[in-house]
Amino acid sequence: MTNSFSWNFVTDLRAMWQYEFMRNAFEAGTIIAIVAGLVGYLVVLRRSAFATHALGHVGFSGAAGAVLFGVNPVYGLLLFTTTGGTGMALLGKRASTRDIEIGTVLAFLLGVGLVFLSLYAGYATEAYSILFGEILGISDAGVLLTLEAGVVVLVALALMYRPLLFASLDEDVAEAKGLPTLALGLAFMLILAVAISFAVQVVGVLLIFALLVTPAAIAVRLTQRPRWAALVSVAVALLAVWLGLFLSWYEPYPVSFFIVTIAFVLYLLVRAAGFARQRLVARSDREPPSAAAAGPEST
Amino acid sequence: MATSSLRSDAPAAGADGAPALRAEGLTVAYRDKRVWQDANFEVEPGEFVAVIGPNGAGKTTLFRLLLGLQRPASGRLRLFGAPPRRGNPRIGYVPQRHTIDNDTHVAANALVQLGVSGTHWGPGWKAGRDRRSAAEALAAVDALELGTRPLSALSGGELQRIFLAEALVGRPDMLLLDEPLSNLDLRRTRELVEVVHRLVRARHVTTLLVAHDINPLIECLDKVIYIANGRVATGTPAEVLTSASLTELYGVPVEVLHDSRGNIVIVGGEDPHEREGR
Numbered sequence: 284m285t286n287s288f289s290w291n292f293v294t295d296l297r298a299m300w301q302y303e304f305m306r307n308a309f310e311a312g313t314i315i316a317i318v319a320g321l322v323g324y325l326v327v328l329r330r331s332a333f334a335t336h337a338l339g340h341v342g343f344s345g346a347a348g349a350v351l352f353g354v355n356p357v358y359g360l361l362l363f364t365t366t367g368g369t370g371m372a373l374l375g376k377r378a379s380t381r382d383i384e385i386g387t388v389l390a391f392l393l394g395v396g397l398v399f400l401s402l403y404a405g406y407a408t409e410a411y412s413i414l415f416g417e418i419l420g421i422s423d424a425g426v427l428l429t430l431e432a433g434v435v436v437l438v439a440l441a442l443m444y445r446p447l448l449f450a451s452l453d454e455d456v457a458e459a460k461g462l463p464t465l466a467l468g469l470a471f472m473l474i475l476a477v478a479i480s481f482a483v484q485v486v487g488v489l490l491i492f493a494l495l496v497t498p499a500a501i502a503v504r505l506t507q508r509p510r511w512a513a514l515v516s517v518a519v520a521l522l523a524v525w526l527g528l529f530l531s532w533y534e535p536y537p538v539s540f541f542i543v544t545i546a547f548v549l550y551l552l553v554r555a556a557g558f559a560r561q562r563l564v565a566r567s568d569r570e571p572p573s574a575a576a577a578g579p580e581s582t
Numbered sequence: 583m584a585t586s587s588l589r590s591d592a593p594a595a596g597a598d599g600a601p602a603l604r605a606e607g608l609t610v611a612y613r614d615k616r617v618w619q620d621a622n623f624e625v626e627p628g629e630f631v632a633v634i635g636p637n638g639a640g641k642t643t644l645f646r647l648l649l650g651l652q653r654p655a656s657g658r659l660r661l662f663g664a665p666p667r668r669g670n671p672r673i674g675y676v677p678q679r680h681t682i683d684n685d686t687h688v689a690a691n692a693l694v695q696l697g698v699s700g701t702h703w704g705p706g707w708k709a710g711r712d713r714r715s716a717a718e719a720l721a722a723v724d725a726l727e728l729g730t731r732p733l734s735a736l737s738g739g740e741l742q743r744i745f746l747a748e749a750l751v752g753r754p755d756m757l758l759l760d761e762p763l764s765n766l767d768l769r770r771t772r773e774l775v776e777v778v779h780r781l782v783r784a785r786h787v788t789t790l791l792v793a794h795d796i797n798p799l800i801e802c803l804d805k806v807i808y809i810a811n812g813r814v815a816t817g818t819p820a821e822v823l824t825s826a827s828l829t830e831l832y833g834v835p836v837e838v839l840h841d842s843r844g845n846i847v848i849v850g851g852e853d854p855h856e857r858e859g860r
């Protein structure tokens with residue numbers, strides 16, 4: 284499609300929002316970005332990036348199975364990711380150290396997903412949208428379902444935010460203080476499973492990192508205060524989704540490509556800025572201090 | 583030093599006359615294996631106690647009992663006159679193991695704050711009071727200026743002070759510190775011992791500190807709990823750390839040597855096989 288871009292963003296947005304699929308995409312994308320940004324912050328703190336990646340892949344076979352049986356892929360995703368998430372949570376404290384076990388199950392499940400797809404009489408477009416996302420195809424009902432899931436996740440997070448943060452940062456103390464750390468771990472994996480199942484609509488299982496990990500990874504390098512970091516993470520996710528949708532209106536490339544590129548570029552910028560600042564600090568440390576130097580000790 | 587850290591609190595602990603800690607015929611097992619047995623000891627409120635012994639002797643196990651994370655195989659254990667339970671707000675705990683490392687981009691005072699708010703459910707809009715408690719705890723361990731630094735950028739000694747503040751923030755009557763001195767150089771060890779000692783005296787908080795080496799602590803201690811060879815000996819350092827007492831504890835000849843500065847060297851007690859496992 285070719286649409287002409289004006290520098291008046293209100294006109295631009297009004298033009299694209301005349302189409303229902305664009306409105307739906309913006310609505311669903313906004314909900315998903317908020318959820319993914321918040322959940323992503325906990326993913327980064329808990330070092331659950333591998334689990335996130337794994338659950339996305341587990342979700343693939345669920346979605347493929349749902350397609351085969353003519354069900355909404357999101358239900359297949361939810362079934363498989365929550366089951367997988369429960370398994371990982373019960374595996375114990377550090378699911379990230381179980382990467383060999385998880386990877387083994389993962390490869391098998393991906394194979395099963397492949398069989399589902401090959402049994403499915405349709406074309407490869409279904410597989411394509413599961414793998415890379417298809418936010419422009421989301422229906423009114425899909426937006427509503429996304430909203431419902433988003434509200435559930437946000438309420439759960441609001442109730443458990445501090446215990447979850449505590450158990451993520453200092454598990455042994457949290458346990459001694461009487462927090463149910465195993466149950467919290469399980470609750471977190473279920474929240475993660477729901478977030479992934481819906482984020483797949485935007486970026487697909489293969490690009491899930493860009494929404495659920497990268498924004499939070501950017502945020503923790505910008506601010507060390509948990510509440511601010513969570514907000515920054517949401518802001519980055521929103522920026523990537525909105526800008527991605529906006530650009531895709533003018534350029535003939537997939538939305539998910541724009542979203543992952545924006546997230547990646549922001550990540551590079553933040554890392555580069557951090558690196559430059561470190562160099563600067565190191566240089567100013569090497570210069571002799573103007574005030575009286577306090578002995579030969581340098582720590 | 584902040585003045586608030588010197589404020590002496592009313593000794594809520596032991597106001598009822600019960601000792602801070604009392605063990606009678608206490609025996610513990612870990613996976614069907616007896617760790618130590620028939621321990622009898624008492625700790626008075628406000629005492630500074632070192633828990634010493636070779637690796638795997640069951641020092642951390644004692645903490646697990648006190649925290650209510652493990653039950654004794656037999657015998658009786660009382661904390662301020664009550665049986666131990668998980669989530670006891672009278673205890674502040676610093677474990678040996680932490681998940682925090684140089685990838686934890688979280689401000690130190692956020693962690694200290696979780697020491698008081700981390701067990702609260704719900705959204706928690708009013709964080710102001712928790713923030714003040716955190717600042718007060720940080721001041722008490724001389725770490726107020728570390729509060730805004732990310733945990734990822736702190737040194738080992740600085741981290742231990744943050745963990746101490748995290749344990750202290752709920753104003754506990756008892757501190758359980760598991761190997762806070764390991765991996766610290768001599769100077770940081772001395773600094774941390776000084777901070778802990780001052781807290782014990784100023785706040786009248788009963789403190790048990792697990793350590794490998796008793797020497798940096800020996801000047802400040804009221805009592806030693808020595809765990810070795812499946813048994814527990816208790817008393818003042820002068821009573822416990824003698825050749826006769828340790829020889830009886832280990833069941834093999836042990837010699838306690840003193841150097842010119844009052845440092846202690848214990849020779850002969852550590853069975854190399856005992857160092858393996860837990």
